[in-house]
Amino acid sequence: MIRVLAVDDEEPFRRLLKKELARKGFYAEAAPDGGAAIQRLKDESFDVILLDIVMPGTDGISLMKKLKADPATPVIIVLTGKATIETAVEAMKHGAYDYLTKPYKLDELVIVINRAYEYGKLRVKKEQFEQELLRKESEPEFVGGSGKIAHILALIRKIAPTDSTVFIQGESGTGKELVANTIWRRSGRSSLPFIALNCATLSENLIESELFGHEKGAFTSAYQAKYGIVEVADKGTLFLDEIGEMPLGLQAKLLRFLDSGEFRRVGGNKTLTVDVRVIAATNKDLTEVIRAGGFRQDLYYRLNVINIAIPPLRERKEDIPVLASHFLKKYSRKLAKDISGFAPGALDSLKLSPWPGNVRELENVIERAVILCEAGKIGPEDLSIPFTPVVLEASGNSTLEEIERDYILKVLQESNGNQSKASQVLGIDRKTLYLKLKKYGIDEPAKR
Ligand SMILES: Nc1ncnc2c1ncn2[C@@H]1O[C@H](COP(=O)(O)OP(=O)(O)OP(=O)(O)O)[C@@H](O)[C@H]1O
Ligand SMILES: [Mg+2]
The missing domain is CATH 3.40.50.300 (P-loop containing nucleotide triphosphate hydrolases)
Structure with a gap:
């Protein structure tokens, strides 16, 4: 049975409404003003409110303002004698579903109440659906591109x-x-x-x-x-x-x-x-x-x-961009920052790290980068990747120069011969790298 609460300051009108609605098969109750309506809503649940606008005490608009915050508010139909465009607009603005003027035609009122009831059911479903979606979104997700x-x-x-x-x-x-x-x-x-x-x-x-x-x-x-x-x-x-x-x-x-x-x-x-x-x-x-x-x-x-x-993450480097974007989204939302992605070079240096702490370490690096980032994109300077040196199999009697040469070669290999990537990892500028390559006679970029 559809439950209707009629809110109107005129006693004879309330009585008439109650009687007619009951005759049409509704459960109907009445309240003389907004304050009394709120009290009634605390004790009982209703599907539809028929609301007068001008009432002593809490009037119709104030009542709607008060009810707005509550998602379980019944659907509101404004039913008023003072039909001006302004009050109608005002009422709709505050969330009324429909608007009828007194004297009303009973059959018309019945149709509007039924429609309002259906609308209310849909609104609840939509609410549930959105909640579900929100819950799903905040659930941790296992992602990867490999x-x-x-x-x-x-x-x-x-x-x-x-x-x-x-x-x-x-x-x-x-x-x-x-x-x-x-x-x-x-x-x-x-x-x-x-x-x-x-x-x-x-x-x-x-x-x-x-x-x-x-x-x-x-x-x-x-x-x-x-x-x-x-x-x-x-x-x-x-x-x-x-x-x-x-x-x-x-x-x-x-x-x-x-x-x-x-x-x-x-x-x-x-x-x-x-x-x-x-x-x-x-x-x-x-x-x-x-x-x-x-x-x-x-x-x-x-x-x-x-x-x-x-x-381990180092064996599935294709996952790094996907995971990095995933964590970027997660932490920009959490920290309310507007960061759209990674600047060129940032993703490259992420791909170069061996990630001994795997995805947890990558997540920490991205979280820190989101905190530090002051631009719209994360740049290489925001990423403080703990550097784990490439392991060298240096024999006991290698000279320092030989070690440096082997090291540069290894890093170059790791960066697929890309000199700007390699210089980033080595922490030297490209010109210095170029000079060192010349010195050690490494002119062909070492490709994998
Ligand atoms: N594929 C993935 N997609 C999204 N997040 C991931 C992924 N893999 C790991 N993470 C995140 O990395 C962090 C570490 O993951 P988790 O705690 O499950 O690792 P673990 O293998 O149990 O580590 P430990 O052995 O140290 O306990 C978590 O915050 C987790 O959400
Ligand atoms: Mg664990």
């Missing part, structure tokens, strides 16, 4: 809806947690918790009670029983970060848990069961750890149902 990332994204799409255990490998800062989070968000478990536990930060005893909980009195400081993370994450997703650091003693219990969903709290003798999807990650080569006796092979097999290996 075939390697496209492959990982395709894999994520395929495996996210399943309950399979996923094992993610990659150097520090390559996006392991982001991948785990993306899998969870695209799974049927996205409305239930995603909980991360870093296995490297806790001692063996603590990690077991964090994971599986403990009973009161299980150990000296266990004054109260405590839920384990697996219980909190029930029906959700558990991210076990740095799984290579999981103490050996606990690995057997974890294996049992992965197989059956069963576990016991520390100090407890009851077997409990939960339904948790596990995603594990490591930046170590687990096969090495297994060989050294630090990790159970059977657990490794159990975890490794689906394997996602994220390559």
